[in-house]
Amino acid sequence: MELRDYIRILRKSWLLIVALTLVAVAAASAFSILQTPRYSAMSQVFVSTQSSGTTSDLVQGNSFTVARVKTYSGLATTPLVLLPVIESLKLDLTSAELERAISVSAQLDTSIIDITVTDPDPVRAADIANAVSQSLTEGVQEIEQPDDPSAAAPVKLTRVRVASVPITPVSPNVPLNIALGALVGLALGVGLAVLRETLDTRIRSQRDVEQVTDMPVIGGIVFDPKATERPLIVHADPRSPRAESFRTLRTNLQYLDLGRADRSFVVTSSIGSEGKSTTSANLAIALADAGARVLLVDADLRRPKIAEYMNIEGAVGLTDVLIGRAELADVIQPWGNGQLFVLPAGHIPPNPSELLGSAGMATLLQEFNRTFDVVIFDSPPLLPVTDAAILAKSVGGAIVIIAAGRTQKNQLKGAIAALQSVGAPISGLVLTMLQTKGPDAYGYGHYGQYGYGHTYGDVTAEPEMVAPPYSRRSRAQA
Incomplete structure (x- = not known):
């Protein structure tokens, strides 16, 4: 990273x-x-040698003293020194336990030994430090005493610092x-x-998409907590950042597949609840507002949503036309300002995949492309069923919806593989549910304060009914 x-x-x-x-x-x-607070007290002992006072004797005595300091430092924590301390202070400790409370060190190239005692009782810490230094002095005097009682010991230890009672603890x-x-x-x-x-495999931004595929991201739809209450945001609140996201997607869609004469697109996703149906509906409304003649087809023959979102009758629709039970001119319903038409799904069939891949569907596709500028198909997700892949191969272009923070990277890989396995071209990817704040924020957070021209009327008003795109007579002439 x-x-x-x-x-x-x-x-x-x-x-x-x-x-x-x-x-x-x-x-x-x-x-x-x-x-428990612990206090530290320190006493110091000076090590000196007896010499005649000549220069050579002083040099030799100094070297001898430095060497002896290391020996006496180790001697300070032996039972020879500690047992007298325990006895004199009447400590309820063994020599091994007392040894753990004592730290002895010798300053480099000096004849001074530091004896430090750490104990929860500050008074006892000072008493032990002084007792150890005194016991060490006496112990060395006894060890270094020559066999001749009248001769002086070559080494002498002198306590040069008496431990005082500490006031502040050293730990904690x-x-x-x-x-x-x-x-x-x-x-x-x-x-x-x-x-x-x-470890997070969810797709949250365009950078995450780029790690999975090199397919272009043609749009980003910002998150709206009230999306379930107002799914048609382009119609309900045209000045909102989310509505502007769909208009940006509409603009980018105009530059897709420029070499393809038919402007038909299948909108699908990896799994359910990624916002494909709301994206299809809002995109269709945005295209119609721009002056295009648009047909929105609910090709999700398993869980259709378009009729509910568009507030139209959905009992008869695409499936009824495919099985010959209804005429196309009778089931296509106008919506809005006269440029948008909706074909609901109709009855839910037992064989959706076969219907979408049938010859009758191919005939309908040709008729749609002759009559409308843009055709948007809302289709089922790719991973659970094969409906969208079959339809995308016939239509010639698929737009894959990716829900930020919900779609897994492996799910997107599987969706792309499902389309590629049948040879269906992918026109682009669209990220939905993008955050407008935070490190992964999408760049439409401040668009809501700007206007976009006129208001599109009362959002509660019924859509204007206009003439159907073609009559039976015009279709027969065609």
Whole structure:
């Protein structure tokens, strides 16, 4: 992923990142509060040698002292030194337990030994540090004592710093724990956000589509939470951003398949509930508003929706014409300003695929193309059934609808493969349910404040009834 991808992920998942950071900070704070405070006290012992005072003796004594410091540092935590401390302070500890509370270090190239004791009781920490330094001094004096009682010991330990009672605890370090908690929470939040984005196979933007196919995206329909209440947004609210999305799709559609004389398109999708029927209806209305003579055909012979959306009678329609039970001129219904005509699905048949691939359907397609400027077919989704693929092969162009945030990448691949397997050409892809805010926002968020000319009348008014596109007489002449 590129840098802009990570920035988009951070913008998209900032709530998750902030929440995990706050949780980690709260956990670190609770841990710090519940942890028992511990205090640290330190005493220091100086190691010196007895020498005659000559220069060579001083040099040799200094080297000897530095070497001895390392030995005495290890000696400070042995039972030889600790047992007298336990006895003198009457500690209820073993030498091994006391050893874990003591830290002994020697400063580099010096003769000073630091004895640090950490304990929940500050007074006891100071007492133990002083007792250990005193016991170490006496223990070394005993070990280094020559066999001749009258001779002086070559090494002498002197306590140069007495441990004082500490006031502030060394642990827990509340600021450090909170800072570490914030860093851990931030890293965890960013990691989960990136992981979630990596594992998410849903299509959310045009970039996701480009990762699946090189088919052109010819339009993007913005999300409308009231889409179920007003599916015909181009008619109901022509100034809305969503209505402008359909007009943009209409404009792009004019440049598709310029070498094809017939301007017929099958609108389909990978799965259901992706907005193909509302896209078909609104696109047909937008084309008719631009002056084109448009026929909207409900070719979804399994779950037809067009008659319901357009508020027309749908009991008789395409299936009745295909089986010879009705005449085409009797079932095509005008809608709106006289440029849009609707052919509902009619009765739901037991064999939709066979009807859409029949010779009668091929004859109807030729008649549609002779009579209308543009024909829009609303068809079933591609993955559950083969109806749309069969119809798209006959029509000559398919528009695949992709619901942003709902359609999976493998579903889009399967839909494209279904069309390609029968040789049906794909005219373009349309993204629906696009967000107008956020990192994946579509670029129509501010169009609603601009006008688009006249208002298209009262949205509650019944569509104007006009003459049918052709009569039986004109069809016979043709």
